[in-house]
Amino acid sequence: MFGWIKRLFKKIFHADHSDHSRPIESKPIPNKPKIALVRGHKRSAPGALNIHGVSEYDYYSEILPQVFERTENTREFLRDGTTIEGAIQDAVNWGADIIIEFHCDAYNGSVNGSSTWIYDESQRAIASDLLVDWLNFSGKSNRGVKKGGRATTSTRAMYRNGVQGCLFEPFFGDNANDYVPPQVLQIFLIDWINEKQSAKA
Numbered sequence: 001m002f003g004w005i006k007r008l009f010k011k012i013f014h015a016d017h018s019d020h021s022r023p024i025e026s027k028p029i030p031n032k033p034k035i036a037l038v039r040g041h042k043r044s045a046p047g048a049l050n051i052h053g054v055s056e057y058d059y060y061s062e063i064l065p066q067v068f069e070r071t072e073n074t075r076e077f078l079r080d081g082t083t084i085e086g087a088i089q090d091a092v093n094w095g096a097d098i099i100i101e102f103h104c105d106a107y108n109g110s111v112n113g114s115s116t117w118i119y120d121e122s123q124r125a126i127a128s129d130l131l132v133d134w135l136n137f138s139g140k141s142n143r144g145v146k147k148g149g150r151a152t153t154s155t156r157a158m159y160r161n162g163v164q165g166c167l168f169e170p171f172f173g174d175n176a177n178d179y180v181p182p183q184v185l186q187i188f189l190i191d192w193i194n195e196k197q198s199a200k201a
């Protein structure tokens with residue numbers, strides 16, 4: 001009599017079960033990882049303005065192309081002409097082992113500190129590695145590895161493609177006491193990437 005209800009429940013249960021049964025396993029990070037640098041935002045919607053009136057997109061235009069030129073196994077990816085997921089997919093198709101998406105935080109001009117963002121716990125190791133190294137380099141205050149939020153779209157796309165990665169917000173661009181000139185962040189990133197490339201197993 002209630003066979004159709006049973007069938008419906010079975011269908012819902014199985015559909016749900018197959019979606020969530022197994023966490024996605026990311027491929028391990030090799031000795032000389034290919035590191036994709038995804039610039040947050042796009043030319044037509046360039047993100048928050050910093051204390052100098054420079055958008056997140058333009059700020060990183062003074063960093064990421066230079067980092068690419070001075071490191072091996074890196075490439076910059078843009079959202080222009082595509083979506084957030086599209087830029088992540090471009091990085092995956094390139095063969096990225098690590099994907100970092102770059103932003104600057106902004107709030108009310110007086111908040112400070114650094115954070116990285118993840119979607120899944122499996123991303124915590126790389127997010128923590130980047131954040132701790134940045135904190136040691138910069139002396140910034142630690143806002144921690146955060147989960148979900150507005151970073152979800154990109155960090156979920158990294159996770160679903162089985163590639164390690166996180167979103168990075170190294171400072172608050174609207175706070176003069178927290179702002180970091182692009183040349184300084186550039187030096188850190190070049191060192192961080194070169195260290196990753198020379199790491200022993």
Ligand SMILES: [Zn+2]
Nearest residue numbers: 040047103104
């Ligand atoms: Zn942003």
